[in-house]
Amino acid sequence: METATRVALSRNVAETEQIGERIGALLRGGELLCLSGDLGAGKTALTRGIGRGWGALEPITSPTFTLIHEHHRARDGQKLYHVDGYRLSGAADAWTVGLDELLHGEDVVVIEWPENVAEALPEERLWVTLDFFDDETRQLTFNASGAQALALLRALD
Helix, strand or coil, rough: EEEEEEEEEECCCHHHHHHHHHHHHHHCCCCCCEEECCCCHHHHHHHHHHHHHEECCCCCCCCCCCCEEEEEEECCCCCCEEEEEECCCCHHHHHCCCCCCCHHCEEEEEEEEEHHHHHCCCCCEEEEEECCCCCCCCEEEEEEECHHHHHHHHHCC
């Protein structure tokens, strides 16, 4: 499977959300976005931007206690699923919450803490690692695997 990597810097939360908006505007359906990083690194901020760029009707908030938030888009009824894998441990937990059904649909899936369920995820994905560069700045490393994720990454250039 073909892969590619890109790195970007975000100087603040607003820039992280803007990067997310660019990503969200490019999503067509069926994409898997995996957001990895420490607490406070900006995963939910990036998802807020993705939701805004994609056209989510509902506000994007962390699904920590519900595990999965379902968002809708008015223009076509497509859904964006925002999944929090923090409290999940392995493929069995992923299947218990219905992640397998989401991953094989035509909707967009954004997973925070994907490393907790990595063995349950398909290879076709855009994996974004958010690292602390300093107090405000974050380094975002984009790793695309598969044709759909590669096309998305190239469109971001």
